[in-house]
Amino acid sequence: MYPIIHLLIGIIPAFLFSLISKELAISFLLASILIDLDHIFNYFYYYKGLNFIEIYNFYVYRKKTKRHIGKQIYIFHTIEFLVIATVVIATFNKNIAFGVFWGLLFHTGCDLLEGLIDKIKQNNHHFKPFSIIYYTLKYHPKLQKKPQIPL
Numbered sequence: 663m664y665p666i667i668h669l670l671i672g673i674i675p676a677f678l679f680s681l682i683s684k685e686l687a688i689s690f691l692l693a694s695i696l697i698d699l700d701h702i703f704n705y706f707y708y709y710k711g712l713n714f715i716e717i718y719n720f721y722v723y724r725k726k727t728k729r730h731i732g733k734q735i736y737i738f739h740t741i742e743f744l745v746i747a748t749v750v751i752a753t754f755n756k757n758i759a760f761g762v763f764w765g766l767l768f769h770t771g772c773d774l775l776e777g778l779i780d781k782i783k784q785n786n787h788h789f790k791p792f793s794i795i796y797y798t799l800k801y802h803p804k805l806q807k808k809p810q811i812p813l
């Protein structure tokens with residue numbers, strides 16, 4: 663989902679949170695948008711480039727063509743990051759931690775919904791692995807079952 667769509671969708675819950683606290687609303691909105699920074703980390707990891715226009719064009723092209731480079735982990739989109747970020751931030755400010763928790767959860771929920779819609783439309787759907795543990799167990803080369811060689 664494009665960042666602008668996340669921003670537009672996130673404005674409604676952010677407005678509702680602003681009725682409770684401005685700090686909560688801002689942390690919710692920032693978390694629901696900045697979570698996608700992990701796409702930049704992945705691009706840098708695979709292509710060693712940090713040209714932001716090139717990165718943006720790369721992801722727009724991949725989204726339009728539904729082409730994905732294998733299974734990648736998007737670290738900010740994982741349940742482990744959600745838990746750790748919430749706990750760490752809660753030690754400083756519970757209001758911000760609450761906003762970040764719901765921002766991250768809202769964003770990953772929107773991504774999941776987009777994947778489900780793609781699957782229903784039978785496009786080449788793509789679900790991000792939403793857990794580091796799941797990703798490691800399923801895709802780590804050292805944990806893959808090797809075919810038995812008959813002796």
Ligand SMILES: [Zn+2]
Pocket residue numbers: 663697698739769773
């Ligand atoms: Zn996302």
